[in-house]
Amino acid sequence: MFDFTTVSTWFHSLLTGVMPEWLAIGIECLIVLLFIIILYATLAIILIYAERKICAFFQCRIGPNRVGKWGVLQVFADVLKMLTKEIIKMRQSDRLLHDMAPYFVLVASFLTFSCIPWNKGLEILDFNVGAFFFISVSGIGVIGILLAGWASHSKYPMIGAMRSGAQLISYELSIGMTMLVVILLNGSMQLSEIVQQQADYGWNIVRGHVPAVLAFLIYLVAGNAECNRGPFDLPEAESELTAGYHTEYSGMHFGFFYLAEYLNLFICGAMAATIFLGGWAPFYIQGADGFNSVMAAIPGFVWFFAKAFFVVFLLMWIRWTFPRLRIDQLLTLEWKYLMPLSMINIVLMALVVCFGLTIN
Amino acid sequence: MEKRNYFSGVGHALKSLTIGLKTSIKVFFEHDETEQYPENRKTLHFSDRNRFCLEMIHNERNEHHCVACGLCQMACPNGSIHVYSEMVETPDGKKKRQLVKYEYNLGQCMFCNLCVRACPHDAIRFNQDFENAVFDKSKLIMQLNHPGSHLEEKPKPAPAPRPAAPAQPAAQSAAAPAKPAVAPAKPVAQATEAKADAAQPKAASTASPAQAVKPAAETPSVKPASEAASPASEDINKES
Numbered sequence: 001m002f003d004f005t006t007v008s009t010w011f012h013s014l015l016t017g018v019m020p021e022w023l024a025i026g027i028e029c030l031i032v033l034l035f036i037i038i039l040y041a042t043l044a045i046i047l048i049y050a051e052r053k054i055c056a057f058f059q060c061r062i063g064p065n066r067v068g069k070w071g072v073l074q075v076f077a078d079v080l081k082m083l084t085k086e087i088i089k090m091r092q093s094d095r096l097l098h099d100m101a102p103y104f105v106l107v108a109s110f111l112t113f114s115c116i117p118w119n120k121g122l123e124i125l126d127f128n129v130g131a132f133f134f135i136s137v138s139g140i141g142v143i144g145i146l147l148a149g150w151a152s153h154s155k156y157p158m159i160g161a162m163r164s165g166a167q168l169i170s171y172e173l174s175i176g177m178t179m180l181v182v183i184l185l186n187g188s189m190q191l192s193e194i195v196q197q198q199a200d201y202g203w204n205i206v207r208g209h210v211p212a213v214l215a216f217l218i219y220l221v222a223g224n225a226e227c228n229r230g231p232f233d234l235p236e237a238e239s240e241l242t243a244g245y246h247t248e249y250s251g252m253h254f255g256f257f258y259l260a261e262y263l264n265l266f267i268c269g270a271m272a273a274t275i276f277l278g279g280w281a282p283f284y285i286q287g288a289d290g291f292n293s294v295m296a297a298i299p300g301f302v303w304f305f306a307k308a309f310f311v312v313f314l315l316m317w318i319r320w321t322f323p324r325l326r327i328d329q330l331l332t333l334e335w336k337y338l339m340p341l342s343m344i345n346i347v348l349m350a351l352v353v354c355f356g357l358t359i360n
Numbered sequence: 361m362e363k364r365n366y367f368s369g370v371g372h373a374l375k376s377l378t379i380g381l382k383t384s385i386k387v388f389f390e391h392d393e394t395e396q397y398p399e400n401r402k403t404l405h406f407s408d409r410n411r412f413c414l415e416m417i418h419n420e421r422n423e424h425h426c427v428a429c430g431l432c433q434m435a436c437p438n439g440s441i442h443v444y445s446e447m448v449e450t451p452d453g454k455k456k457r458q459l460v461k462y463e464y465n466l467g468q469c470m471f472c473n474l475c476v477r478a479c480p481h482d483a484i485r486f487n488q489d490f491e492n493a494v495f496d497k498s499k500l501i502m503q504l505n506h507p508g509s510h511l512e513e514k515p516k517p518a519p520a521p522r523p524a525a526p527a528q529p530a531a532q533s534a535a536a537p538a539k540p541a542v543a544p545a546k547p548v549a550q551a552t553e554a555k556a557d558a559a560q561p562k563a564a565s566t567a568s569p570a571q572a573v574k575p576a577a578e579t580p581s582v583k584p585a586s587e588a589a590s591p592a593s594e595d596i597n598k599e600s
Contacts, residue, residue: 060391
């Protein structure tokens with residue numbers, strides 16, 4: 001498996017050869033920043049297009065097909081439209097908070113985005129409490145949504161934001177507990193280490209069998225809720241709240257919410273791929289060496305993206321199948337079903353690890 | 361709703377969620393229903409029951425069935441049909457109502473089909489031409505009878521005893537109310553003639569038996585009224 005650290009160390013030594021180290025690190029930071037932004041934008045475009053197409057297929061439609069071949073340029077047209085739209089300033093709203101809210105959501109999204117290990121040795125934020133960091137920064141998004149609702153000074157955004165707060169805080173518990181299951185299994189909170197272990201010992205979902213599969217399912221449900229996506233899209237339930245917390249936003253401020261929503265979807269999928277489906281680790285079958293060498297020839301980031309988009313497809317499948325829940329049903333599902341289940345699941349995984357019942 | 365306990369509720373939920381997911385993934389791989397309209401004009405298919413625009417049925421000899429009786433005009437709740445007719449004298453001295461102009465206002469039509477039902481001769485029908493948008497309201501007022509068209513001459517049945525009647529079931533049923541007024545005093549041959557030529561009950565009753573028999577002998581082929589609808593008269597709104 002190709003290790004990206006060889007490239008990064010070579011580049012670092014190249015830079016330090018001609019300039020002081022602080023400058024080299026500064027330049028590297030800028031390159032990383034550029035990389036994140038470009039990847040973020042590209043993924044957003046891919047995801048919005050994929051969502052529209054997949055949604056269409058689930059509804060026996062064709063989806064966008066007028067702008068460019070198969071409508072591939074539709075998203076670019078939408079972005080252009082959104083960039084040229086006026087950003088409305090409302091008299092009654094709290095201007096500072098109102099303008100700040102989308103950036104909170106965006107920053108949370110960027111930070112979680114940076115935690116993802118793309119390839120062996122290709123991680124941006126990677127330290128020994130990576131999983132913990134991931135959960136905590138994803139919580140910043142809630143502040144953005146609550147701020148958006150509060151500062152809009154309008155009833156629908158307020159209701160949407162309150163719902164969103166209740167929902168995200170509740171489902172964060174399930175996400176945290178499913179991550180704990182994985183951390184128990186791998187004995188590490190470092191995301192690169194978790195993936196490395198999966199490359200060595202098999203994917204977590206296989207290695208941890210029953211509790212891992214359960215955790216994966218809980219993660220899918222809770223992840224969908226964390227992304228504010230149907231059937232948990234109460235914060236923006238368009239039939240009841242017009243657009244929920246971003247009702248009063250226009251132009252690119254709305255665009256940021258939109259962008260963050262889709263990127264959160266990808267991050268959700270990518271994190272599921274990282275902690276359950278082996279991240280960049282290729283698919284191995286024990287004993288079949290010829291097959292394994294073919295699999296190993298496929299670069300890690302291809303594996304990673306394939307798995308992430310597979311999970312994204314699962315999430316879209318769920319979204320376009322189930323009707324929206326009521327707020328009480330939503331909270332019942334979390335507090336009466338998922339929470340106890342994930343607690344039992346942790347105990348189960350602890351027992352599995354304790355008695356060495358993992359499949360290696 | 362049936363009350364379930366905690367665990368059977370979970371089981372039931374999982375079961376029904378799986379059914380939902382299975383259904384939607386099946387739909388995912390199904391053929392799309394979307395009609396890509398301007399591109400698929402050639403293959404676009406509508407149900408036969410769609411009613412888009414009224415047309416008068418013309419055969420390939422530019423003949424229609426309208427006898428200008430005005431029943432459709434009376435049946436129309438919106439007043440979107442106007443039948444202009446004139447009385448002409450046929451070469452054999454009969455007075456006959458003839459269609460001059462059949463005016464139809466698509467803009468006022470509500471496609472209720474009452475006119476088609478009222479027509480005793482199946483002279484009009486709704487067609488499948490749906491591209492009726494125009495920039496000028498006056499273009500919605502159409503003349504449905506083609507220029508130069510005239511009434512299709514009904515083939516007269518042979519004066520032979522009975523068998524002529526079953527050959528024209530449509531005409532017979534239309535003529536049914538006219539029959540008792542004509543039949544009693546006349547010989548059998550003329551009674552069947554009256555049935556067949558329902559369009560002109562008056563003419564039939566005044567005509568002598570010899571006159572009535574003559575045209576029937578000239579046109580031996582007997583056509584049911586429904587068959588006369590020809591493909592030659594399809595693009596009716598190109599006229600306007």
